[in-house]
Amino acid sequence: MAKATAKRTLKWQRDPEGMRLRILEAAKQEFSAHGLAGARVDRIAAKAGANKRMLYYHVGNKDELYLAVLEGAYDKIRSEERGLDLEHLDPPEAIRRLIEFTWNYFLRNPEFLSLLQTENLARAKHLKRSTKVKSMHSPFVEMIRAVVRRGVESGDFQVAVDPVQLYISIAALSFFYLSNSATLGVIFGRDLLDQKAKDERLAHMVGLVLAALTGQSVALFETTKAPKSRAAVAQTV
Amino acid sequence: MAKATAKRTLKWQRDPEGMRLRILEAAKQEFSAHGLAGARVDRIAAKAGANKRMLYYHVGNKDELYLAVLEGAYDKIRSEERGLDLEHLDPPEAIRRLIEFTWNYFLRNPEFLSLLQTENLARAKHLKRSTKVKSMHSPFVEMIRAVVRRGVESGDFQVAVDPVQLYISIAALSFFYLSNSATLGVIFGRDLLDQKAKDERLAHMVGLVLAALTGQSVALFETTKAPKSRAAVAQTV
DNA sequence: ACAGTATTTATCCAACAGGTTAATTTCTCC
């Protein structure tokens, strides 16, 4: 059976690159599900379909493994961020796109949220050691700076906001809602993650930020019926 | 030595209430510093100046200990929230006060942020079991509802926002900035927690939310020189 | 003063978890 040239009873195959990827993927799942201290090296190995020894052979000890996962996560979001060009849009539309992208990225990558939470609980101990991540600047700050400038010049925006503050605020509105949806859900006694709730949240965030910038209340600020809900939240990249 | 009536060589004293409090305080520190899985029962005992057996005697096992800490944290913030009466203030001022309170509470109680993060990483597993917390509704939602209604009626606010969304947004703006200050600090290469940065952040948040509600850009929205910085962030409760 | 109970101390332990050592198998190049 199997391929013609293959020897019959192969106990295992060599696949260093594939193995490394499977390890990192399994580690990402494990660390985001259980945090740093809660993660189990044995479970990562099992999930990767590998022997525990492989983790140390291909990546390193638990801490190095965790840092590698974290770096990978930052790498991924930065790479997607670069694909979002806001230059051609008029300023309010650009801000909307930015908010939608952030929201959808967090929705599509919940592990990213968990990893950031975990790293912040560790006071960024690992990130500080990472030379890689430090050099991976988010393009968003400069994008926002340019958009705000254009908006002020065109008269669309009434004030010049500090782009870093705005960046943090936009991230905050999505991040907190999603990362804390579990406790908030219990407190409010309702599911913050069903489609209706998510549509309303996105509308609220866009409305809040645009109203602040333009001075005119966006229709979406109030809870709308959100027609074509699916399309509205479609991936923006 | 010691009190007159006290027998001389007392090996230890009884103090069940005090012991329980010390245990919970030590546990709060430990859990907020290391998360659930990272917390060490032995360290909690040591910090409480107690024997490890005492934890199980007075509170329960690690999970029960953690839940007790969490419930205490919610109890504390809810109690402070109730002390904040916004009825007498005109609507924009009430919103400002709300934001300042939230910001300052988080600043004064960093363990609360950590505990929430930890609990959310656990998907609110413990909170769901807690009957106590579920009945501790935050008065803020109703406060906000009333303020928004008054603001719309008086013409101060241009739109009626969903109070739950606004509550979450206000919490988000402070929470994310503080809970993620470690990673954000590394990314931006600057300290987000020095006094100047904190003043600017508070001004930004107030400006953003009030501009959105009133349609008029608040002076503070831009980065101001923030005169009397200390007073501006004084405790609001 | 003393009996009974509440509180605290002093040890112990079995399971676990991260990491290591050593043997085994596959691949590559000549």
Next chain:
DNA sequence: GGAGAAATTAACCTGTTGGATAAATACTGT
């Protein structure tokens, strides 16, 4: 076709950790 290196497996080892057991000490009411 086989020698040497790369990749993988299997077994093991040691410190830690949550939790339990048992003994000792302080307090309370009578």
